[in-house]
Amino acid sequence: YVAKESGDRYLRYREEYDSASDEQARLGAELRTALDAGQFRVYYQPVVELPNGRFRAVEALVRWEHPTRGLVAPDQFIPTAERNGLIVELGTWVLRTACAQAARWIAELGDLAPDRVSVNVSARQLNQPGFAHVVTAALTETGLSAERLIVEVTETAVFNGRRAVQTLDELRTLGVRIALDDFGTGHSSLGLLQTVPVDILKVDKSFVSNITMAGRHAVIATALIQVADGLGLTAVAEGVETAEQAAELHRLGYRLAQGYHFGRPGPNLALDLAGPH
Ligand code: C2E
Ligand code: MG
Ligand code: MG
Ligand code: MG
Numbered sequence: 001y002v003a004k005e006s007g008d009r010y011l012r013y014r015e016e017y018d019s020a021s022d023e024q025a026r027l028g029a030e031l032r033t034a035l036d037a038g039q040f041r042v043y044y045q046p047v048v049e050l051p052n053g054r055f056r057a058v059e060a061l062v063r064w065e066h067p068t069r070g071l072v073a074p075d076q077f078i079p080t081a082e083r084n085g086l087i088v089e090l091g092t093w094v095l096r097t098a099c100a101q102a103a104r105w106i107a108e109l110g111d112l113a114p115d116r117v118s119v120n121v122s123a124r125q126l127n128q129p130g131f132a133h134v135v136t137a138a139l140t141e142t143g144l145s146a147e148r149l150i151v152e153v154t155e156t157a158v159f160n161g162r163r164a165v166q167t168l169d170e171l172r173t174l175g176v177r178i179a180l181d182d183f184g185t186g187h188s189s190l191g192l193l194q195t196v197p198v199d200i201l202k203v204d205k206s207f208v209s210n211i212t213m214a215g216r217h218a219v220i221a222t223a224l225i226q227v228a229d230g231l232g233l234t235a236v237a238e239g240v241e242t243a244e245q246a247a248e249l250h251r252l253g254y255r256l257a258q259g260y261h262f263g264r265p266g267p268n269l270a271l272d273l274a275g276p277h
Helices: 002-036 078-084 086-112 131-142 155-159 163-174 216-230 243-252
Strands: 040-049 055-066 070-072 116-120 149-153 177-183 200-203 234-237 256-258
Touching: 002 055, 002 078, 002 086, 040 086, 055 086, 078 086, 086 116, 086 131, 116 177, 131 149, 131 163, 149 163, 155 163, 155 177, 163 177, 200 216, 216 234, 216 243
Parallel strands: 055 116, 116 149, 149 177, 177 200, 200 234, 234 256
Antiparallel strands: 040 055, 040 256, 055 070
16 A cells, blocks of 8 residues: 555656656747747846946846747746757847847947946856857957956856856956856855956845845845955845835945846836936
8 A cells, every 4th residue: 555655656746747847848949939039038127336326237137028928037938948958049149139239328328328238147158168259259249348248157157067167267358247146145155256256246135135124134245245345346236126225235335236126127228317216
C-alpha cells in the first residue's frame, strides 16, 4: 500500500512535471515567433538625482506586446528565454534598440537627453564568447559613445561563468560602465566586490521598501551606501515608491534613485524634465 501510494504520488509528480515542461517548450517556441514578428518593445524608466529629481539616466526594460494577452512583463518570459538560449538574440536586440534610442534622444534633445542608458544583460549573454564585440558593434552601428552605456549584471551572472570577469574588464576598457543589479540579494554580494570590476551598485528594492521604519532594512541600506562610497562606486536606490523613502535615502547619503515615485517604465521619454513636484 505504501509503495502504491508513493507510486501515485510519483505519477502525479510526472504529470505536473511534464505539463510544466510542455508549457516551457510552447512558450519558448512562441518567443521565437514573437521576436521574428517584432512583438517585443523596450520601455524606459528614469533614474534621477536626489533630492531634486533631476533626470540622469534611463533603464531599458523589455516587454512583450502579445497580440491577445496584452503587455507581458519580463518575469513571465526572460527565464524561459534564458533556458532555451533565445535570450542571446533577444538581449542583442534590446541592446541595439536601447543604444539607437539613446543616440536619437541625444540628437533630438541635446542637453535634455539622458546622460546614460542602462541595459540588463543576462548570465547567458555575459558568458557568450565575444559579448564585448556584440557591445562594440551596437555602439558603432548606432553612433552612441561607450561612456553613455551602462551594462547591468546580477551577482549570479557574474558567478556562473568563467568568462564574466574578463568580459566586464573588456567592456570597462571600452568606457562602458558596469552596474551590479539587485545588489545585496545574492549569496556573496560583498565578497564579489573584492574581485569583480564594477562602477555602480543598484541597491535592491527590498532594502528600500521598509527604509522609513527604523529597522534592519535601514541599517543595511546605510551600510551599503558606506560600502559604495568607500570603494568609490556610485549607488542607485531601486524601487523608490514614496516621497518619504526618497527623503530618507537622501538623508542616508544616496544621490541617485529609481522607482515609481519618479516615473514608471514607459515606451517614450514621457518625462517631466523639471522632476516630480
Ligand atoms: P531589474 O533590472 O531589477 O529592473 C527593475 C524592475 O523593478 C523593473 O521590473 C521595474 O519596472 C521595477 N520597478 C521599478 N520601479 C519600481 C518601484 O518603485 N516598485 C516596484 N515594486 N517595482 C519597480 P520589470 O520591468 O518587470 O523587469 C523585471 C526584471 O526583468 C528586471 O529587473 C530584469 O532583471 C529583467 N529584465 C527586464 N528587461 C530585461 C532585458 O532586456 N534583458 C534581461 N536579461 N533582463 C531583463
Ligand atoms: Mg536592472
Ligand atoms: Mg534591479
Ligand atoms: Mg530585478
